[in-house]
Amino acid sequence: MTPPPPSPWSRRTFLAATGGTALAAGLAETGTASAAPVAQAPAATEADDAFAALRAKWRTLILGEGFSPTAEPFRSKLATLGTQATGLRATMAPAAGSLWPGLGYADPSPDTDQESYGYSARMNDSFTRLSTMAQAYAQPGTGVTGDPALRDAVITGLDHLCSDVYSADAAPFGNWWNFQIGSPQALLDTAVLLRDQLSAEQLATYCRSVDRFLPDSAVAKYTGTSTGANRVDLCRGIILRGVVGDSAAKITLGRDALSPVFPYVTSGDGFYADGSFVQHTDVPYIGGYGAVLHDGLGRLFALLRDSTWQVDDPGSQLFLDTVEKAIAPFIYNGLMMDNVSSRGISRGLTEADAFQLPQDDHTRAHSVMASVVLVGRGASAEERARWNSMVKGWLQRDSYGPALRNPKLSLVNTALLQKLADDDTVKASPEPAEHRTFHNMDRATHRRRDWGASVSMASARIAHYEFGNGEHARGYHTGSGWLSWWGGDHGLAQYSDTFWPTVDPYRLPGVTVSKKLLPDGFGGDWGNPKPDTTWVGGTTDGEFGTTGQHLRGIDSTMTARKSWFWLDDSIVCLGAGITSADGAAVETVIDNRNLGASGTAALTLNGIPQPAAQGWSTTRTHTRWAHIQGHAGYVFPQAGGSRISALREERTGAWKDINAGSSPAPFTRRYLTLWQDHGTDPRDASYAYILMPGAGELRTAARALDPLWLRILANTSRQHGIRVPSLGFTGINFWASGTVGTVTADAPVSVQIRERRDGTATVSVADPSRSVKSLTLTWKRPVASVLSKAPAVTGARTGSALTLTFGDLSGSYGATHRVRVRTA
Structure with missing residues (x-):
């Protein structure tokens, strides 16, 4: 992109336009880096001035604290910030309809939504650039610290x-x-940083502008665009409007308007x-809007703590609980799983990216990790200790994109994480061995000490994918049973x-798809296409899990039943x-x-090495097992093996292909793909395989040669079921009532049984379709007694078999109901 021409404005012109206001206290007039060894926020001008105290706190929340500007990574970040600010000042050229050439915001076509969106975004970008310049002015070590010309440019x-x-x-x-979130936030942040340099008239003008576009009525009702993360952002704008304009009423209004965010919702x-988090009605969004909500609430809690306006709503504890219930299960070794970031996964390099570092699952996690640390400051001592240990573990185990080496991570968040990393009193905690089913957003996560995985599904409740603002143009199959996994x-x-x-958007790991071609952005802006299927979800005992999806393809006649059984070292995958x-x-x-730009990985099929040449492909019948070096093992347990295809290919694409606002620069990556071809217009086809993340070739071959390890009890369109005797595990998805192995259910439910060495067993039951009014479940296994049972259980009969009766399960939103028994 060609940079805009330098601004013709001289320093004298800036001074004349702004009245030549004085420098902020404590900043050198020469514009050089501060000599102070540690960044400090200036104290309030009056000790008893509550508004000044809040401004001082917010200044710290913008700039960070407790770091040395001469130490890395802060030195480089501050220098980069200064360079950015200098370039912005040099190219700024105020004119009617723009503040920077090429960033015009005058809207000539108010009736054309897409063009109007672009123009309003340019206005927001202009405010954001001013905020960047103000931070460079206020931060030490930027090279333009306290520079009056920079200050005057910002005010102008x-x-x-x-x-x-x-x-x-x-x-x-x-x-x-x-107008309601992006611009007022940047405007008010800048006003806080330059508060002492602004006249009363200027402050009043800015506040009137915010009041015009962010009125009190924006938070009068908890509906429409004033919910979830958006609501927190609106409250932030109103609270900061009060902080800048010395309005207690505004701060009180914004604080009180947070309360509807805290209670858990049911739709x-x-x-x-x-632990589910949904935004835009039907899109899982913990890695996007959920992260914004966490960051926003964390900052507001920190701002108002110990002030007249402290957040004392008892419901705020529900928000604190989401750290472990909603955030942690989707962060694995320092990355945020992509299946809860929706359109965010399409945001790579922009044309003007200064670092040539795209946003990815690691960089998305970094700010969330920092917000967990910040939120922890207002939590109990026990919570804070657990969360800090958890975050430190993520910091230490991220070998691909470490947070402290992320040049795009803000100084504030870098300072929070650096302080934690340097704290020897905090010991890193390992990844837990747990399974979580998020039945309200059609996701499940499975985390072990040395690998983690997650599945992404769609239903009548949750969209296949979201397309909007030109983003996520080819994400249409991300809800078709996409199974993502990572090794330690x-x-x-x-x-x-x-x-x-x-x-290839039709070949995401784990999906079952029709190869029918779809146009980019199928469904249109915010169409959020959903299937009409309801049996999607599963059950868990907290360690292992049983998940199923009645899949209907997007804009397709294709239907399938898919199941995943989550175990200690593997995932058993069935489809019928x-x-x-x-x-x-x-x-x-x-x-x-994804093998990277030039990576290779040896592939063996039944122990026979396959060619490594790009463009190579094969289809092999009777495949019993496969192994990809450095990745995983795959076992095909059906009698005689399975007919498996394999392909090595180089694929080239650009971020602009999937996101209209991104860079057109092409990239090429190598892929090694394994799939099962069900043919054109199949009828009642099926598959079965075992995914073993991180397994070596010998362990994979041993599993394939062990006929006793796995028993497939059913793999039809009516039921899926397996038993793994060595684990005492039985998992069954009843798409329809019937008997599978030793278990009979008279309704379509998901059932899991774990028998343990201590003579106990846990029976876990869920109603993914949310349609079961009553259930009788029989396990033909001698049972001596019931040790505990969920409230939904209305009767239990023991003896030569266990018979459980359940009441109406349809109102439990697909949640798991557990019964613990002692076997005879």
């Missing part, structure tokens, strides 16, 4: 925007977010009791290394009833490994 820019486009008598256009946007010391780059613009009439091939993708 604020005055220009608040008269030219964001004025009290102007009308909004384009994306509401830019729509917000956090659910099971391998696979951490699978989705990080330019995966999304280069992968695969039927389609699209006139297109249907495939189940066993795996699709």
Whole structure:
């Protein structure tokens, strides 16, 4: 991109336009880095001034504290910030309809939504640039610290925007977010940093502008765009408006308007009791809007703590609980799983990216990790200790994209994480061995000490994917049973290394799809296409899990039943009833490994090495097992093995292919894909395989040669079931009532039984379809007594068999109901 021409404005012009206000206290007039060894926020001008105290706190929350500007990584970050600010000041050229050439925000086509969105975004970008310049002015060690010309440029820019486009008598256009959230946040942050340099008239003008576009009515009702993360952002704007304008009423309003965010919801946007987080009605979004909500609430809690306006709502503890219920299960070794980031996974390099470092699952996790540390400061001592140990473990185990080497991570968040990393009193905790089912957003996570995995599904409640603002154009099959996994010391780059613009979108790992071609952005902006199926979810005992999906393809006649049984060292994957009439091939993708720009990985099929040449492909019948060196083993337990296809290929794509606002620069990555071809328009096709993350070739071969390890009890369109005797594990998905092995259910439910060496067993039951009004479940196994049972259990009969009766399960939203028994 060609940079805009330098601004013709001289320093004298800036001074004349702004009145030549004085420098902020404590900053050198020469514009050189501060000599102070540690960054400090200036104290409030009056000790008893509550508003000044809040401004001082917010200043610290913007700039960070407790770091040395001469030590890395802060020295480099501060220097980069200074360079950015200098470049912005040099190119700034206020004119009617723009503040920077090429960033015009005048909207000539108010009736054209897409163009209006772009123009309002440019206005927001202009405010954000001013905030960047203000931070460079206020931070030590930037090379422009305290530079009066930079200060004056920022103030002139604020005055220009608040008269030219964001004025009290102007009308909004384009994306509401830019007017109610993005622009006021950047404006108010900048006003806090330069508060002592602004006249009363200027402050009043800025506050009137914010009041015009962010009125009190924006938080009057908890509905529409004023829910979840958006609500927190709106409250932040109103609270900061009060902080800048010395309005107790505004601060009180914003604080009180947070309260509807805390209670768990049962539909729509917000956090659910099971840890799910949904935004835009039907999109799992913990890695996007959920992260924004956490960061926003963490900052507001920190701002208001110990003040007149401290957040004392008892419901705020529910928010604190989401750290372990909702955030932690989706962070694995320092990355945020992509299946809860929706459109965010398509945001790679922009055309003007200064670092040439795309956003990815690691960089998305870094700010969330910092927010966990910040939120922990207001939690109990026990919670704070657990969370700090958890975050430190993620910091230490991220071998691909360490947070403290992320040049895009803010100084504030870098300082929070660096302090934790340097604290020898905090011991890193390992990844837990746990399984979590998020039945309110069609996700499940499985975490072990040396690998982790997650599945992404869609239903009548949760969209296949979201397309909007030109983002996520080819994400249509991310809800078709996409099974993502990572190893403890391998696979951490699978989705990080330019995966999304280069992968075949019809061959995501784990999916069953019709190869019917779909247009980019199928469904249109915010269409959020959903299937009409309801049996999606599963059950768990907290360590192992049983998950199922009645899949209907996006814009397709293809249907399938898919199941995943989550064990100690593997995932057993079954599929049946695969039927389609699209006139297109249907495939189940066993795996699709990203090998990087030039990587290689040896592939063996039944122990026979396969060629390493790019473009090589094969289809082998009677495949009993496969192994990808450095990645995983795959076992095909059906009698005689399975007919498996394999392909090595180089694929080229650009971020702009999947996100209209990203860079057109091409990337090429190598892929090794394994899949099962069900043919064109299959009827009642099936598959079965065992995924063993991190397994070596010998362990994979041994599993394939052990006929007693796994018993497939059923793999039909009516039931899926397996038993693993050595683990005491039985898992069954009843798509319809019936008998599988020793278990009979008279309703469509998910059942899991774990028999333990101490003579006890746990029976876990869920109603994924949310349609079961009553259930009788029989396990033909001698049982001596019932040790504990869920409230939904209305009767239990023991003896030569266990018979459990359940009441209405339809209102439990797919949650698990557990019964613990002593076997005879």
